[in-house]
Amino acid sequence: MMRLKMGKPTGWALAAVAATAAVALAVPSAMAQRDPAYAAARAAGQIGEQPDGYLGFVTAPTPAIRALVQDINIKRKAAYTERAQATGSTVEQFAFTSGCNLIASTRPGEKYQTPGGVWKTRDEGPPERDARCP
Numbered sequence: 001m002m003r004l005k006m007g008k009p010t011g012w013a014l015a016a017v018a019a020t021a022a023v024a025l026a027v028p029s030a031m032a033q034r035d036p037a038y039a040a041a042r043a044a045g046q047i048g049e050q051p052d053g054y055l056g057f058v059t060a061p062t063p064a065i066r067a068l069v070q071d072i073n074i075k076r077k078a079a080y081t082e083r084a085q086a087t088g089s090t091v092e093q094f095a096f097t098s099g100c101n102l103i104a105s106t107r108p109g110e111k112y113q114t115p116g117g118v119w120k121t122r123d124e125g126p127p128e129r130d131a132r133c134p
Helices: 011-033 036-043 063-087 091-104
Strands: 047-049 055-057 111-113 119-121
Touching (some): 047 091, 055 063
8 A cells, every 4th residue: 555654655655546636636626617606706816726735715705605616625624535545545645636736727817826825816827826736
């Protein structure tokens, strides 16, 4: 069974988790993207991707946005938990790698959180990601 320390993951281990993370994200992300409220909140810059693999609030959320994000994050955690068990990693490691992938897949104009905790708007260049990202 593969166990990683969050501080010093190996390159091949992160690559394996990253490949699996991409598959695990397909279902929760696809479901969220069908929700017009999710798309509107993302386009308005109210929510964004965080390095920990979960959505966060860029601005003070309305009750509806808070409920939407909580629902998506619950679904993400369930997917991370399932896939972490299958890959022999921890939920936190799997979520982190997923966060790397989700931030990398943001589009220009969308919000994401840097490793330092600052919310940025994605431009045409690559987003600022954690140095441990695969």
